[in-house]
Amino acid sequence: MKNNAKSVRGYDRLAKIYRGLEICLFGNALHRARLALLDQLPRVGRALVLGDGTGRLLEQLCITQPDCRITSVDQSRQMLNQQRRRVERIGALHRVEFVQVDARSYDVPENRFDLVVAAFFLDCFTEDELAACLPRFLASLRDDGTFYFVDFVWPSSTWRRRQATAYQWLMHRFFRWQTGLPNRRLVDLNAVLAGQRLVLHHSADRIHPMMACRCYRLQPLVFSL
Numbered sequence: 001m002k003n004n005a006k007s008v009r010g011y012d013r014l015a016k017i018y019r020g021l022e023i024c025l026f027g028n029a030l031h032r033a034r035l036a037l038l039d040q041l042p043r044v045g046r047a048l049v050l051g052d053g054t055g056r057l058l059e060q061l062c063i064t065q066p067d068c069r070i071t072s073v074d075q076s077r078q079m080l081n082q083q084r085r086r087v088e089r090i091g092a093l094h095r096v097e098f099v100q101v102d103a104r105s106y107d108v109p110e111n112r113f114d115l116v117v118a119a120f121f122l123d124c125f126t127e128d129e130l131a132a133c134l135p136r137f138l139a140s141l142r143d144d145g146t147f148y149f150v151d152f153v154w155p156s157s158t159w160r161r162r163q164a165t166a167y168q169w170l171m172h173r174f175f176r177w178q179t180g181l182p183n184r185r186l187v188d189l190n191a192v193l194a195g196q197r198l199v200l201h202h203s204a205d206r207i208h209p210m211m212a213c214r215c216y217r218l219q220p221l222v223f224s225l
Contacts, residue, residue: 006179006180007179007180007181008102010175010179011075011078012076012078013178015054015078015081018079019054025167030120031056033119033208033212034056034057034060035060036213037202037203039064040202041064041215043065043067044146046068046070046071047065047070047116048073048108048112048113048140049061049070049071049072050137051074051119052117053082055072057119058086059087059090061117063092068095068115070095071097071113072096074100076100080100083096084096104133108140111139111141111142111143112140113142113145114141114142116145117148118137118149121151122151124183126187127192129182130192134196138198138218141218142218143220146217147216147217148213149215149216150211150214152168153190153210153212154210155210163209163210164210168186197218198218198219199217201216203215
């Protein structure tokens with residue numbers, strides 16, 4: 001897949017103000033959602049972090065997983081630069097590999113990682129993109145590996161869904177303007193995840209009506225004779 005130059009330029013521009021945008025829309029809720037279940041993760045040896053932006057979750061993952069070697073994938077050089085500075089500040093730079101690539105075209109190594117992290121990342125995909133990409137991301141997990149999911153989800157109550165619709169319209173319109181984001185609405189991520197080989201182990205769904213943090217385990221494939 002060819003590189004999306006508009007998307008890269010857009011996220012490079014947004015890197016310096018990304019935290020301010022979060023605060024304006026959601027206060028500290030996004031960061032609380034990112035960290036909600038870090039203490040529930042087992043100690044792991046290798047982790048893949050997808051699209052962590054300015055690296056606030058990556059930084060905390062380095063602290064809470066002191067023996068873990070991490071691959072961080074992001075298409076924006078400026079976002080990766082901010083990640084690198086955060087990790088260097090806590091003395092963990094030698095444990096992190098930074099890969100600048102559009103995750104949709106990332107050659108994901110199979111059966112490599114104990115942990116895959118996707119925080120406010122899958123909401124950037126269309127249904128067709130998720131159908132093609134999510135199984136590849138999950139295939140990088142070893143059997144019984146952990147998928148750490150943090151993202152926007154549709155609330156159950158009617159009036160909260162109306163509120164979420166307004167927020168999602170605003171955010172998708174802004175990011176489409178700045179980065180050429182292809183999707184125009186939030187995909188039902190609950191339904192997408194339900195179609196994968198995942199078993200829910202821990203959940204924090206009350207951080208914010210529009211957000212969820214969950215730990216899933218990957219079920220091994222079972223072949224019958």
